[in-house]
Amino acid sequence: MSRSGTFLRLLAALPALLILGCTPESADRSEAEAAFRIPAHFPPPVYGFGGNSPSAERVALGRKLFFERELSRDGTISCGDCHKAYGGFSDPYHALSHGVDNLLGTRNSPALSNLAWYPHFMWDGGAVHIETMPLAPITNPLEMDETLWRVVHKLNHEPEYRQMAKAAYGEDSLTDQRLLQALAQYMAVLISDNSPYDRFYKGDRSALTAAQQQGLELFRRDCASCHAEPLTTDFSFKRNGLPGPVTDEGRKMISLLPADLGRFKVPSLRNVALSPPYMHDGRLLDLSAVIEHYSGAISEAADPPLPVGGFGYSEQEKAALLEFLHAFTDPGFIENELFHEPF
Amino acid sequence: MNTFLRGTLAALSISILSLSCEKEDKDTTPSPTYGKIALEFEHVFGSDAFTIPSAAFVNGSGETVNFSTFKYYVSNVKLIKADNSVWSEDESYHLVIVGANSSVEFEIENVPTGDYKAVEFTIGVDSLRNVSGAQTGALSLTNQMFWTWNSGYIFLKAEGQETGGQAFTYHIGGFRNSNGTNALQTISSAFGGTNASVSPNATPVIHYMVDVAGFFDGQSSLSVMNTPSVVMPGTMAVMISQNYAQMFSFDHVHN
Numbered sequence: 001m002s003r004s005g006t007f008l009r010l011l012a013a014l015p016a017l018l019i020l021g022c023t024p025e026s027a028d029r030s031e032a033e034a035a036f037r038i039p040a041h042f043p044p045p046v047y048g049f050g051g052n053s054p055s056a057e058r059v060a061l062g063r064k065l066f067f068e069r070e071l072s073r074d075g076t077i078s079c080g081d082c083h084k085a086y087g088g089f090s091d092p093y094h095a096l097s098h099g100v101d102n103l104l105g106t107r108n109s110p111a112l113s114n115l116a117w118y119p120h121f122m123w124d125g126g127a128v129h130i131e132t133m134p135l136a137p138i139t140n141p142l143e144m145d146e147t148l149w150r151v152v153h154k155l156n157h158e159p160e161y162r163q164m165a166k167a168a169y170g171e172d173s174l175t176d177q178r179l180l181q182a183l184a185q186y187m188a189v190l191i192s193d194n195s196p197y198d199r200f201y202k203g204d205r206s207a208l209t210a211a212q213q214q215g216l217e218l219f220r221r222d223c224a225s226c227h228a229e230p231l232t233t234d235f236s237f238k239r240n241g242l243p244g245p246v247t248d249e250g251r252k253m254i255s256l257l258p259a260d261l262g263r264f265k266v267p268s269l270r271n272v273a274l275s276p277p278y279m280h281d282g283r284l285l286d287l288s289a290v291i292e293h294y295s296g297a298i299s300e301a302a303d304p305p306l307p308v309g310g311f312g313y314s315e316q317e318k319a320a321l322l323e324f325l326h327a328f329t330d331p332g333f334i335e336n337e338l339f340h341e342p343f
Numbered sequence: 344m345n346t347f348l349r350g351t352l353a354a355l356s357i358s359i360l361s362l363s364c365e366k367e368d369k370d371t372t373p374s375p376t377y378g379k380i381a382l383e384f385e386h387v388f389g390s391d392a393f394t395i396p397s398a399a400f401v402n403g404s405g406e407t408v409n410f411s412t413f414k415y416y417v418s419n420v421k422l423i424k425a426d427n428s429v430w431s432e433d434e435s436y437h438l439v440i441v442g443a444n445s446s447v448e449f450e451i452e453n454v455p456t457g458d459y460k461a462v463e464f465t466i467g468v469d470s471l472r473n474v475s476g477a478q479t480g481a482l483s484l485t486n487q488m489f490w491t492w493n494s495g496y497i498f499l500k501a502e503g504q505e506t507g508g509q510a511f512t513y514h515i516g517g518f519r520n521s522n523g524t525n526a527l528q529t530i531s532s533a534f535g536g537t538n539a540s541v542s543p544n545a546t547p548v549i550h551y552m553v554d555v556a557g558f559f560d561g562q563s564s565l566s567v568m569n570t571p572s573v574v575m576p577g578t579m580a581v582m583i584s585q586n587y588a589q590m591f592s593f594d595h596v597h598n
Contacts, residue, residue: 050476128494131476135484135491149485176485180477254493256522256577 034338039193047116052181057168062186067341072144082109088271095282099143108282111275113192123264123280126254131184195330215324226266237263241302273326376456378541381548383448392445403560407506414440415499423461436481458538463531467498470518505567517576524576526584532593539596550594561589
């Protein structure tokens with residue numbers, strides 16, 4: 001790598017470093033952002049960007065790619081089609097992901113946020129890096145069914161992509177590496193950190209209603225050992241006691257460890273009220289069904305400390321939990337137009 | 344005045360530059376010189392040349408097989424000098440793709456001048472690069488040597504069919520020690536008396552014979568009919584990697 005190249009990259013990184021350095025941590029962040037930052041109440045991120053230092057141009061390129069249907073074999077499906085902003089960047093209409101040729105995938109499209117904090121991705125943790133993760137849906141025959149080489153080839157025919165590549169990375173054509181790095185930039189700025197839960201977490205006692213505060217207490221007693229705060233997941237793989245035979249090996253497909261049969265990643269609960277249906281296969285249609293599961297339907301297959309049978313919540317506790325789960329909804333994140341499909 | 348100042352400054356900086364150049368020139372220590380070394384892999388199946396698409400060969404299970412694809416990573420090349428010091432190639436990832444020519448050769452640049460007595464490399468990709476995000480060059484994710492649903496490089500890809508019509512697909516890789524699926528194999532060879540002498544005007548070639556028969560019968564027996572497909576990390580992949588490690592035998596150095 002040439003010295004001037006290194007210098008240019010440092011220069012390019014400067015604005016982002018400045019942004020990192022002086023993030024306003026006000027409770028009502030009124031001005032929408034689409035830049036990487038580390039919320040004060042979050043742990044250090046996993047993704048360090050490496051040779052892909054953050055910049056507005058790179059985020060813009062990644063955003064365009066995220067909503068680019070040419071990522072699929074027949075030009076019909078983009079990332080954004082199964083990760084809709086109003087669904088907390090999930091697909092709130094479908095239990096299983098939809099792919100090209102009306103094909104159905106095997107798992108539920110998860111909500112997206114705070115991905116720079118993820119040590120692995122997807123329900124089974126099979127993708128281990130934010131840059132290589134998009135290859136999974138791009139190449140899955142039941143999802144986009146395309147090859148990375150063809151995507152790069154198709155997009156380089158479009159002058160707008162060449163211009164954006166030039167602005168983002170200094171060369172007027174996309175390479176496979178740059179394409180994936182730009183997608184990672186966009187994915188990394190999808191930061192949800194200003195829900196009522198966050199404001200309460202940071203000390204604003206008025207951010208949650210009395211019922212929500214009761215729900216939070218139950219959550220901390222029964223759920224937070226896996227849905228670890230503040231990211232609301234510890235990224236471990238667990239059997240949560242869904243009844244019925246195991247039809248999807250889950251984590252075992254990746255780890256090959258028999259004990260991982262039927263285990264899936266503990267999902268983040270951020271914007272959970274917006275991202276039905278629930279569980280790896282989308283079998284539970286709403287949050288009430290999820291609460292009923294944990295209250296009274298946990299099967300013997302569950303990993304400890306989940307109690308077989310369930311936690312046995314009263315109706316009043318169920319209502320408090322339901323109301324609390326809505327406190328993970330972050331309107332500023334969902335409504336941030338800088339995250340939406342560019343036109 | 345301004346112009347004068349600028350001129351003076353320019354002259355000063357030029358003299359600083361030339362000063363520093365002079366200093367280098369006067370340095371009595373001879374600056375190190377570099378050359379290149381080549382690694383050549385000559386593929387055979389038994390006593391016959393092995394090319395892609397391949398002729399029909401009979402494996403140890405008595406199956407007649409044709410190959411349509413044979414490619415693998417050679418990485419982290421280290422050269423050992425006569426004094427036992429080790430030089431490691433930077434960004435050392437090479438994708439060997441067998442085609443119409445049975446021999447595949449690549450050069451390694453910026454090798455310090457000297458006599459080398461041994462070489463070491465791995466077949467596959469080290470664990471760190473398996474988890475380091477989007478790469479370029481030999482490790483580009485467009486080379487179709489990466490598992491997308493279970494992140495990791497395919498170390499060796501062999502495809503073809505048995506003449507009865509049974510297709511075989513072997514995508515071998517795996518980098519995790521935690522569950523015993525690490526299929527990275529290390530090949531190290533001493534040149535046995537003949538050193539490879541690298542200098543700015545001499546590029547020695549380290550010549551390996553790669554007997555693909557070892558893929559099926561190197562250490563254990565692999566039968567196409569019994570196991571036509573291994574496409575994920577696991578014990579079968581590790582077994583096959585132990586087989587293909589046996590394919591490589593150092594033949595000679597030509598200086």
